[in-house]
Amino acid sequence: MNRRFLLARRPHGVPVPADFALVEAPVPTPPPGGLVVRNHYCSLDPAQRGWMDDAPSYMPPIALGDPVRATTVGVVHASDNPEFRPGDWVMGLNGIEDYSVCAPGGFTMKVDVTQVASPSLFLSAMGAVGLTGYFGLLEVAKPQPGEVLLVSGAAGAVGSAVGQIGKIVGCRTIGIAGGPDKCRRLLTDYGFDVAIDYKGKSVTELAAEIRAAAPGGVNIVFENVGGTVMDAEMLNLAKHARIVLCGLISEYNLAEKYGLRNLWPILTQQATLYGYLIMDYAPRFAEAGAVMAQWMAEGRLRIDEDVQEGLENAYEAFMRLFTGANTGKLVLKIA
Known part of the structure; x- marks a missing residue:
C-alpha cells in the first residue's frame, strides 16, 4: 500500500493534527511517459506552510485531499520513460508519501548517490536548501x-x-x-x-x-x-x-x-x-552541487541534518520547523 500524508483542510495560524490525514491507497502505476518513485527521504521546509494557504504565490496552493508537496529523493519503482529505469535514484518535487507519480517533464532528475554519504544530502547540501x-x-x-x-x-x-x-x-x-x-x-x-x-x-x-x-x-x-x-x-x-x-x-x-x-x-x-x-537556478543545480561537495570534502563547509523517521510522524516532524527544535536541515526518512 501507499501511505500518503494529505492536506485535509487549510490551517488557520499554527497547523494542528486535524489539518492533515494519513491514508492508505494502492501503489500507483506510471502514466504514459512517466514513472513512479519510491520516496526514501523528503525535505521539510518552512515554504510548505505557505503552500497550504489558498492564496496567490509563486506556486499553486496544495489542493485539499492531495499529499503535502515536498522535495523528495528516492528510487524509480516503475517507469514508462526510457530515460528513467527502475532502480535509478532521482530527486524531484513530489509529495510526502511512499510512492509518487511523476508525469513527463517537471522537476525530476537523476542523482548519483555513490558520490555522497547519504542520499539525504540531495535534500540539504546538494539540494534546494544548500x-x-x-x-x-x-x-x-x-x-x-x-x-x-x-x-x-x-x-x-x-x-x-x-x-x-x-x-x-x-x-x-x-x-x-x-x-x-x-x-x-x-x-x-x-x-x-x-x-x-x-x-x-x-x-x-x-x-x-x-x-x-x-x-x-x-x-x-x-x-x-x-x-x-x-x-x-x-x-x-x-x-x-x-x-x-x-x-x-x-x-x-x-x-x-x-x-x-x-x-x-x-x-x-x-x-x-x-x-x-x-x-530560477534549477538548471544549474549540478554545477553548484559539485562546488558544495568539494567544499565539504575540504572541510570548509559543514551541513548538519536533523533526520526524523517515519511517515506516521510527518506532522510532529514538520512542526519542529516552527518550535525551533530542529538542529539542521530537517528531513523525514520515509523508506
Missing part, C-alpha cells in the same frame, strides 16, 4: 571580500550555509539566531564572526547589538525571518546595501502578516531589496 544559500549569496548579493554579511535564521539550514559560504569568499559574518545554544553553534560549528540572540529583545535593543557588531553598517542582509528582526536589520544598512529576501518564517503562521515597517532606510541608503526564489 543551493538556495549558494545562488542567493553568490549570484544575487555578489559579495566582495571584506564586506559585512548579516544572516537572520542563521542557525537554520539555509542560514548556516549562507554564513559559511560568506566566510569562504571573504566576508565578515554576523548571524542572528534564537537562544544561547544556537548562537554557540554559529560560532563553533559554522564559523560566524559574531552571533546575536534575538529572543526577548525589542527592535531598538536588537538594532543596537547589530550596530555594535557592524558600526559601519551591513553590506548584505540575507533575510530568512522577517518581522521585528528585519526591522532591526533595516536600521543598520550601509550605503548601497543588498537585501536578499529569501524567507519570512516569523510570518508563515500569522493570519495577519506583520510586513516591513522600516522602508525609509532602503531609500536613504540606496539599498536594493531582491525577492529571491531558488527555482
Whole structure:
C-alpha cells in the first residue's frame, strides 16, 4: 500500500493534527511517459506552510485531499520513460508519501548517490536548501571580500550555509539566531564572526547589538525571518546595501502578516531589496552541487541534518520547523 500524508483542510495560524490525514491507497502505476518513485527521504521546509494557504504565490496552493508537496529523493519503482529505469535514484518535487507519480517533464532528475554519504544530502547540501544559500549569496548579493554579511535564521539550514559560504569568499559574518545554544553553534560549528540572540529583545535593543557588531553598517542582509528582526536589520544598512529576501518564517503562521515597517532606510541608503526564489537556478543545480561537495570534502563547509523517521510522524516532524527544535536541515526518512 501507499501511505500518503494529505492536506485535509487549510490551517488557520499554527497547523494542528486535524489539518492533515494519513491514508492508505494502492501503489500507483506510471502514466504514459512517466514513472513512479519510491520516496526514501523528503525535505521539510518552512515554504510548505505557505503552500497550504489558498492564496496567490509563486506556486499553486496544495489542493485539499492531495499529499503535502515536498522535495523528495528516492528510487524509480516503475517507469514508462526510457530515460528513467527502475532502480535509478532521482530527486524531484513530489509529495510526502511512499510512492509518487511523476508525469513527463517537471522537476525530476537523476542523482548519483555513490558520490555522497547519504542520499539525504540531495535534500540539504546538494539540494534546494544548500543551493538556495549558494545562488542567493553568490549570484544575487555578489559579495566582495571584506564586506559585512548579516544572516537572520542563521542557525537554520539555509542560514548556516549562507554564513559559511560568506566566510569562504571573504566576508565578515554576523548571524542572528534564537537562544544561547544556537548562537554557540554559529560560532563553533559554522564559523560566524559574531552571533546575536534575538529572543526577548525589542527592535531598538536588537538594532543596537547589530550596530555594535557592524558600526559601519551591513553590506548584505540575507533575510530568512522577517518581522521585528528585519526591522532591526533595516536600521543598520550601509550605503548601497543588498537585501536578499529569501524567507519570512516569523510570518508563515500569522493570519495577519506583520510586513516591513522600516522602508525609509532602503531609500536613504540606496539599498536594493531582491525577492529571491531558488527555482530560477534549477538548471544549474549540478554545477553548484559539485562546488558544495568539494567544499565539504575540504572541510570548509559543514551541513548538519536533523533526520526524523517515519511517515506516521510527518506532522510532529514538520512542526519542529516552527518550535525551533530542529538542529539542521530537517528531513523525514520515509523508506
